[in-house]
Structures are given as C-alpha cells and as structure tokens.
Amino acid sequence: MARRNDHTPDELRAMALAAAREIAAAEGLRGLAVRRVAEKIGYAPGTLYNLFDSLDALILALNGETLARLGMELVRAAEGNPAGRAAALVDAYFDFVERQPLLWSVIFEHRMPGEGDLPAWYSEGLSGLIDGTVAALAPVLGDWPEEDRRPAVVAMWAALHGLSMLAVSGKLALVSDAPPRSLGHLVVNRVIGGG
Amino acid sequence: MARRNDHTPDELRAMALAAAREIAAAEGLRGLAVRRVAEKIGYAPGTLYNLFDSLDALILALNGETLARLGMELVRAAEGNPAGRAAALVDAYFDFVERQPLLWSVIFEHRMPGEGDLPAWYSEGLSGLIDGTVAALAPVLGDWPEEDRRPAVVAMWAALHGLSMLAVSGKLALVSDAPPRSLGHLVVNRVIGGG
C-alpha cells in the first residue's frame, strides 16, 4: 500500500480539515477523532500523521480556518455605513456563532497540551482580526487617543467571546433570559459606543 | 474485596474531589482521568462509579466547588466600602484565576456530552453568584432601573470570563500587552461604573 497519488498533500490537508469541520459541527470536540477523520476521507489513520504533527495540530489548523472564516464575514459586515458598524459587527459575530455553535465551541474547548505555545500563524491571524476591527471602528472611535483603542477593542472581543462561550455551553441561559446577542450589543455599546 | 468501611460515601466523594482538584490544578483537564483519581485516593476505578455517575459528573461537581470557592472570595471582597466594590470584585476575580489557572480553565474546557442539560444545583449556584453581585453592586448602580441591572451584571461576568479564558489559554497575550486584569477593570468600568 502506498503512493496512490490520488491527491497532493495540500489537497489531502484540505480534505482532512473539511472532514474534521463536518464532524466538529455535528458533534463538537468530543467526536473529533483521528480514526473518524481518516475514515471520512478514505485513508488510514496513519496517513493523517503525514499531514499534521498530531490531532492537536489538526484541531489548531481547523480553529485557524474557523477564525479566518469569521474574519471574512466581519470584514463584509463592516462595509456598511460607519455609524452602525459596531452593531453590524456584533450581529455578524453572533450570526456566525449561531450558525455552527458546536464548531465554534471547539475554539474554546481545545487546548494545546503541556506548555505548548501557539504557532506564529495563529498569533498573526488573531492580531489581524484585532487590527481589522480597530481600523473598521476608527470612524466610531472618533476622537479616542491612539493608545486607548486597541485595549478597548481587545476587551470588546474578549467580552463577546465570553458571551458566546457561555451561550454555546448552555450556561448563559441559566442566568439570563435576554438573548446573548442583546447582551453583546449592550457590552459593545458601553465599551466602544454605537454597538 | 469490599466494605472496607474506611470512609463514608460522603467522605469518599470529598476525597475524590480533592484528588481531582489537585490533578486539575497541576495538569488541567487533560490529566483528569478516572484511574488517576482512583489511584490518588487508594481505591479501584470502579469505586468512583458508586460516588458519581460518570467522570463528567465528577468534573461537574469539581467545577461546582470551584465556582462556590470563587463565590466565597467575592463575598469577602465585596465587604469593603461601596465605592470601590466593583474594582475589588474584579481584583478578587483575577486573584482567584491567577492562583490556579489550570483548575480554572477546566470550567471552560469541560462540556457535558450530548444534549446533557446541567443539573439544577449548578444552575442555582450560578444564579446565586449573579444575584450576590447585583446586591453587592446596588450602591454603585445607584439609580439604575431595576430591569437593567441583571443584564448588565450578567454581561459583566461574561466579559470577565472571556478575558480570563483567553488569558489562561495564552491567547490574550498574543494580541495585547496589557495585563488581563487591567482589561477587566476597563470593561467593568464601562459596563457598570466604578470598576
């Protein structure tokens, strides 16, 4: 058995990530197993270790894709008129989360083992998301001093993450009947303005 | 082998939770295994299933304890003068998280399997935490309308959870050099005032 050459390594990686995304969207992190992904793309488990260092690396790549997709939708949402941009971002964020809550939850539930630092590309992806938001919200932020903007945007993102995480895990509904989205608008309104 | 009667079931439960807490504090959710807990308390794995329905139930109980401990510290922190209460709560929160970050991260990383709803005692514990905060912050909230208070407090908690989660998983440091605590003060300041 070898060298089927049906697909290039890049194709295989894409196939594996697509399969992993399907499983994650349907069953969350618990169902995401090497053997399941391998079976879904028609290869043996060992093959995945030619494409990724470990299951953790695969999941990290999946989360990177998920964040990139969110980024795309946010960019599109920020194209409207500047006044309503913060609110549009919040709505796009919750639209995205509500569309595939289990896939989204993988971002929070997964942790690299040990002291494992996150790779550079992941860090850059996150920074890009923040920078994009700072730029998109520049009209809303108006006369804010330069050094106050990034912390506020970071805090805003963390708050939205907290809300979506609690919402997705069912814990938010235990303490609030208000929909997560409206709490998101509330927070962004207070932290940034115009949310 | 049986009926050693060394300990009552309640004692055993407490021992198991203590062992689980030690493991979680040292290694996070990944190291938290039935066999490890059992070995740590000097019993066979099967015995734990007389005390808890499943490992998930054990972890849920552990998280319940962790939240209760946080609650105790928050109550103590809110005893000071009303003006600085919001800030004191934020500091107590981050003190708690920073003392045992891996134990804290278990709260976010663990999810009940399937559609599994959370038990009533968990829900009540969470509600109690929120209600306590609403009451403690009553002086700060001043003339807020009654129906606006709870949503704001819930949003504040979610924001703090988001910050601590990103901080504990190492993702916050990737996009911000400001310490998590200061972002916490920022958010609470904006959402509640006086943070």
Add this chain to the structure above:
DNA sequence: AGCCGATATTGAACGGCGTTCAAAACAGTG
C-alpha cells in the same frame, strides 16, 4: 519493456482511556 530506488500508505501494535459487571470480601444481624 523492464527494473529499481524512493516514498506514500497501511494496519497491526502499544499503552491508556471511560465504563460495565460478575465475582469476591466484608459488616451487620439473628
């Protein structure tokens, strides 16, 4: 065409996991 070195792919194997359950060991009662 036939061969060969290189390599992508396999699948069995290992240790560990959560969970179950029949058997066993004990405490308490009469």
Add this chain to the structure above:
DNA sequence: CACTGTTTTGAACGCCGTTCAATATCGGCT
C-alpha cells in the same frame, strides 16, 4: 456461626492517539 446485603474489586470491552516496520505503488532510468 451462618446468612444477607452491600461495598469494592479488577478483569474485560471498545474506544482513543500515536508509532513504525512492511508494503504497494510511483517516476525515472536503462
């Protein structure tokens, strides 16, 4: 002392991530 009822055990099951020697296929060479 025997019997009952319960606690505790540990082997067993099916799953997991991961490794690696064996193997089947490819591209290039003669």
